[in-house]
Amino acid sequence: EAKDRGDGGYERYRPGMEARGAENSRRAAALRVALLEDQLVVYFQPVVTLPDGRITGAEALVRWQHPAEGLLGPGAFIEAAEQTGLIVPLGAWVLRAATREAATWPGEQSVSVNVSARQLREPGFPSLVAAALTESGLPARRLTVEITESVAVGGGATMENLRGLRDLGVRLSLDDFGTGASTLTLLATCPVHQIKLDRSFVPDGRPDAIADAVAQMARAFGLEAVAEGVETAEQAARLTRLGYEKAQGFHFARPMPAAELRARLTTTVAVP
Ligand code: C2E
Ligand code: MG
Ligand code: MG
Ligand code: MG
Helix, strand or coil: CHHHHCCCCCCCCCCCHHHHHHHHHHHHHHHHHHHHCCCEEEEEEEEEECCCCCEEEEEEEEEEEECCCEEECHHHCHHHHHHHCCHHHHHHHHHHHHHHHHCCCCCCCEEEEECCHHHHCCCCHHHHHHHHHHHHCCCHHHEEEEECHHHHHCCHHHHHHHHHHHHHCCEEEEEEECCCCCCHHHHHHCCCCEEEECHHHCCCCCCCHHHHHHHHHHHHHCCEEEECCCCCHHHHHHHHHHCCCEECCCCCCCCEEHHHHHHHHHHHHHCC
């Protein structure tokens, strides 16, 4: 995946890269049409509080309802979008769709939107976010922007945008924490509110040392600790003991269409 390169957009040469480049251009051309013809869909995966499992929000995850190939996950097209710059209009679309949907939710639930390093380097990105909030009526405090450690190489424009987002009152989350070039300096200089432990570090029969260290780091920096990819009750229990405040994963709920999530949120409110 493009974000896993952790270098904000460039990649060392590997055999087969030209072929993949051509494949990406083909994908991107089809994706451009998909954007125009409304083939993209946003799914939502609940984020719950530990230990009680109450839904406090959801992460917006883009899908492509491909006319021939069926429902495609981001693994099939985000890299192509990033390499061609199409991630900029695609990301703007997701942001508008996600904030519009979250504004219909019955309570104070927040929506998390993934933003790629490429989008975050765009001048005026905070204005785009501000416009999505105004159009949807969603209060800034209910939007969380998820970034990855690759933003560390984004330079001044990126940092300026991050501060711009923070000044809007939007919350920032450091996603896939532990997989990139995470440094203490980044945590100390980047105005984030939350860190999201990557699912590869969720305790799974192995020692909990990494998950524990990340939770302690979050506490030291005054940040909220969230775990993603939680698949079992045992994992949820261990994360709770380690001090994780929130979690996300198949154990609680899979990503689902907007209407399904809305129905769940409404039920939760109606039946205390
Ligand atoms: P992510 O932001 O780390 O999102 C979490 C991914 O883990 C999602 O995959 C979700 O379906 C999956 N997941 C959640 N719980 C579990 C679990 O318990 N077990 C396992 N094995 N997986 C779980 P998805 O939807 O395929 O998205 C993959 C990645 O694509 C995301 O990773 C994110 O980096 C990127 N992405 C998704 N939507 C967008 C978007 O709108 N814009 C950008 N720039 N990137 C996006
Ligand atoms: Mg994410
Ligand atoms: Mg993640
Ligand atoms: Mg991840």
